[in-house]
Amino acid sequence: MSISRIMHAGTSGCRSRESICAMLRYCTEQIARDESKLAANSSREIFHEWARNNLDHFVVYFDAETVGDVMFGEFSQPADAVWLLHTGLVLVKNSGSAKYDVLCAFVRSQASNFVREHADWKTVNDFCALLLEHPLCIPIGGDESAWFCTSLLVAVSVFISPHERSRIRVFVRDIQETVGLVMCAMWRHDAAAAEKSVREIFDSIAQPGDSSLALTALARFLPENIVVAQIEEMCSNPLVLERNVLVAACHMIDWLRWPMPGNVSQWIMQFIRHLAVSHKYSILMEIAELKVLQVWCGLVNNVVYREPVTGT
DSSP, X not given: OOHHHHHHTTOTTSSOHHHHHHHHHHHHHHHHHOOOHHHHHHHHHHHHHHHHHTHHHHHHHSOHHHHHHHHHSOOSSHHHHHHHHHHHHHHHHHHTOTHHHHHHHHHHHHHHHHHHHOOSHHHHHHHHHHHHHSGGGSOOSHHHHHHHHHHHHHHHHTOOOOSSHHHHHHHHHHHIIIIIHXXXXXXXXXXXXXXXXXXXXXXHHTSSSOOOHHHHTTGXXXXXXXXXXXXXXXXXXXXXXXXXXXXXXXXXXXXXGSSOOTHHHHHHHHHXXXXXXXXXXXXXXXXHHHHHHXXXXXXXXXXXXXXXXXXX
């Protein structure tokens, strides 16, 4: 039977609720297996048409248990789970059912677990795009917000960035337009979550090794006052190892190589000023030895990018 005939067979009123739910489950299984691009795409089309044409039955079918199965089921391509989740939420919302709020609450409660279980770039990117389209799904306030911020930062910190400059710009832009905007929404409403996130980012950049470009892309969204306070704390706290302060400062200077906003250079100046105030001249000398030539070369060769800040 052709795809068009199968889709037509799902016309409203032609099938029982049991047969409709059976078809939706079958399509979900085919999408999860992803045995071929053709099969997966055809299953998406059938799923959407049968659900759209039988909306009342679909709203009953697409409950919290089904959403949980989608979010944590075995998918060959985890991003396909996000497609199913997004499609279902849109249809339930369009139906006008109060169930939409219930499902958003469920997604909100499981957002951290989903990101930790599916930490690949495409899935996290698509999931954050879904959250932006369905703001009720974003964990804002309380422990959920702070926990989700941590989950996103852990996932972002291990993303592998491209090497080509043209692809780097796209990579940074995508992170900022999805993960960045979601985190910005949470930070605006939850100062405690923002402070915790800034501390975690500074803890990350204080560790030896290459600085994560993906994590760096979030710099433009960090609350200015919290960053400055964290820099002062890191520079003045005698319990923070000088080696960690040096690594953090050097990594922040490394951010100047990427498409970052101008506030990064201001943070670097804050680092230098607070190190001087704290009389940590040995760190300043090491920074001068390691990084001054890099910064000067970047400025001379016009490698320091300037882009307008958006989303804050």
